[in-house]
Amino acid sequence: MVKIIVDSTCDLPLSDRERLDIEILPLTLTFGEEVYRDTYDITKEEFFNKLSQCKTLPTTSQISPAAFLEAFQRLGADGSELLVITISKNLSGTYQSACIAAEQYPGKVRVVDSSLATTAFALLTELACRKRDEGLDADSIGAYLDLIKQNLVIVCCMNSLENLHKGGRLPASVTILGGMLNIKPVVLIQDGTISILHKARGMKAAVQWMVDYVANQAPDTTLPIGFIHSANPQGALQVQELFGQRMAFGEAVIQEIGAVIGTHIGAGCVAIACFWKA
Numbered sequence: 001m002v003k004i005i006v007d008s009t010c011d012l013p014l015s016d017r018e019r020l021d022i023e024i025l026p027l028t029l030t031f032g033e034e035v036y037r038d039t040y041d042i043t044k045e046e047f048f049n050k051l052s053q054c055k056t057l058p059t060t061s062q063i064s065p066a067a068f069l070e071a072f073q074r075l076g077a078d079g080s081e082l083l084v085i086t087i088s089k090n091l092s093g094t095y096q097s098a099c100i101a102a103e104q105y106p107g108k109v110r111v112v113d114s115s116l117a118t119t120a121f122a123l124l125t126e127l128a129c130r131k132r133d134e135g136l137d138a139d140s141i142g143a144y145l146d147l148i149k150q151n152l153v154i155v156c157c158m159n160s161l162e163n164l165h166k167g168g169r170l171p172a173s174v175t176i177l178g179g180m181l182n183i184k185p186v187v188l189i190q191d192g193t194i195s196i197l198h199k200a201r202g203m204k205a206a207v208q209w210m211v212d213y214v215a216n217q218a219p220d221t222t223l224p225i226g227f228i229h230s231a232n233p234q235g236a237l238q239v240q241e242l243f244g245q246r247m248a249f250g251e252a253v254i255q256e257i258g259a260v261i262g263t264h265i266g267a268g269c270v271a272i273a274c275f276w277k278a
Contacts, residue, residue, distance in 0.1 A: 001078075001079075001080045001081065001265070002080065002081045002082070002083055002132045002136070002137060002138050003022075003023070003024045003075045003076070003080045003081070003083070004020075004021075004023070004082075004083045004084075004085070004125070004128055004129060004132060005022065005023045005024075005025060005068075005071055005072075005075065005082060005083070005084045005085070006022055006023070006024055006025070006084075006086070006087050006121070006125050007024070007025050007026070007027060007063055007085075007087055007094050007256065008024055008025065008026040008027055008039040008040075008083075009027060009035055009038070009086075009087040009091075009092070009094075009117045009118065009119075009121060009239070009258065009260045009261065010024070010039040010087075010117070010118070010121040010122045010123065010125050011039075011044075011118045011119060011121070011122060011216065011256065011257060011258035011261075012024065012255075013039075014039060014040070014154075019066065020125065020126070020129045021129070022125065022129065023071060023207075024039060024076060025063050025067060025068070025071060026038045026039055026040050026041075027060050027061060027063055027092070027094065027260055028060065028061040029047070029058050029059075029060050029186065029259045029260070029263075030058055030059045030060075030061070030125045031050055031054060031058045031063075031096075032054075032056075032247075035066050036070075036259075037241065038259050038260060039259075040062070040256065042182045042259065044231075044256050044257075044259070044262070045231070046259055047258070047262060048230065048231040048258045048262065048267050051262065051263065051266070051267065052064050052109065052267065053064075054126075057263055057264075058259070058263055059183075060092075060259070060260050060263065062092050062093040062094040062097055063097050063098070064097055065097045065100040065101040065104070065179065066096075066101075067097075067163060068084070068097055068098050068100075068101035068102075068198070069101040069105060072102070072105040072107065072109060073105070074103060076105070076107040076108075076109075079107070079111075081107070081108040081110070081137060081138040082105075082107065082108065082109045082110070082138065083109075083110050083112065083128060083132070083138045083141055083142060084098045084102070084109060084111045084112065084175055085112045085114050085124060085125055085128060085145070086098050086108070086111065086112070086113060086114060087114060087116075087117045087120070087121060088113060088114060088115050088116055088117060088191065088192030089113050089192065090192025090193060091117055091192050092260075095111065095113045098111045098241060099111050100140045102219050106197060108138060109138075109147050110138040110139055110141070110142040111142075112124075112145045112146065113149075113181050114145075114149060114152075115149045115150075115190070115191045116149075116152060116153075116189060116190070116191075116192065116230060116273075117261050118154070118156060118255070118258065118261045118273070119154070119226035119228045119253065119255040119256050119257075119259065119271075119273040120152050120153070120154050120172070120189075120225065120226065120273040122253070122255060123152070123223070123224050123226055123273060124145055124148075124152065124274075126142050126148060126224065127144075127145070127148070127223070127224075128144075128145055131144055138235050145259060148223070148275060150278075151220070151275045151276040151277070152190070152229070152273070152274075152275055153188060153189065153190045153273070153274060153275075153276060154188075154189040154190075154271050154272070154273045155186065155187070155188055155197070155210050155214050155271060155272050155274075156185060156186070156188075156189060156210075156228070156265070156269055156270070156271035156272075157185075157186050157188075157203065157207050157210050157265060157269060157270050157271065158185050158187065158205040158265060158266070158269050159184065159185055159203060159230075159232075159267065159268030159269050160266050160267075163191060179212075182201055182202050183199050183200070183201065184199070184200070184201075184202060184203050184205070184206035185199050185200075186198040186199070186200065186204075186209055186210050186213070197213065198210075198213070203268075207235070207238070207239060207242065207270060208242065210239070210242055210270075210271075210272065211239060211242045211243050211246060211272075212246065214243065214272050214274060215243065215246035215247050217248075217276055218247075218277060219274040219275060219276055219277065220274070220275040220276065220278070221247070221248065221249045221250050222250065223274075223275045224249075224250070224251040224252065224253060225243075225249050225250075225251070225252050225253075225272065225273065225274045226252070226253050226254075226255055226272065226273035226274070227239050227240045227243070227252060227253070227254045227255075227270075227271075227272060227273075228254075228255055228256070228257055228269075228271040228272065228273055229254070229256055229257065229268065229269065229270050230256065230257040230265055230267050230268060230269045231256070231267040231268065232261050232267065232269065232270060233254070233256070233272040235268070235269075236254045236256075236270055238239065238270075239270050239271075239272065240252065240254065245270065257269070257271075
């Protein structure tokens with residue numbers, strides 16, 4: 001028997017804990033002196049409301065090895081194998097914490113770096129659960145995830161550069177100029193790294209460019225696709241509709257970005273998570 005543990009940056013709602021039969025361990029989020037457990041103590045709506053009112057970005061803290069070890073001991077007490085999936089090691093130290101705990105735990109643990117976060121991470125989790133339900137062991141599921149994640153990407157239209165500036169990732173001059181010109185960057189996130197694909201004048205043009213770009217790559221429609229937003233559900237529905245006009249696709253989910261990634265992306269963005277064809 002395999003039990004699956006993920007961290008909260010997959011942005012799955014708590015209701016999916018029962019549906020998927022998984023354990024979700026929270027990162028912590030700090031606004032000033034207020035500390036919240038991601039997903040458990042603060043909703044996504046509450047988070048984006050607080051984010052819009054703060055001058056300084058909140059900070060996030062990785063899950064500790066001790067927290068992972070406690071979960072391993074609790075969930076593995078019946079002899080189950082454990083499969084852990086985490087946010088990209090390029091985005092957080094949470095993966096390393098899981099590896100440290102796995103070395104201290106006497107039972108079977110397979111740790112997988114999702115290579116991304118948010119809905120892309122959630123898609124991997126969904127597929128891992130299906131493989132578990134088919135009877136695969138932890139190592140076989142881990143090998144499957146390691147294979148398909150190589151083609152997993154997020155293409156994102158950012159509504160504002162302000163949070164990247166607040167987080168020290170952009171100089172003020174670029175942020176101000178981008179705001180004055182209504183520049184909306186389209187970025188590719190793969191293997192925990194971000195690269196700018198295009199800069200569009202206005203959100204409508206950025207969204208259309210993103211949809212065309214992803215459709216032209218001909219993603220693997222045998223695997224699920226995610227339409228993502230940050231406090232912008234209508235935007236995600238629009239992207240799904242536009243994408244459907246470009247190409248047929250199968251299973252799809254709409255999901256909201258949570259606190260950890262939302263801190264840097266900000267509100268109003270839309271994105272697509274998918275697998276390129278191998």
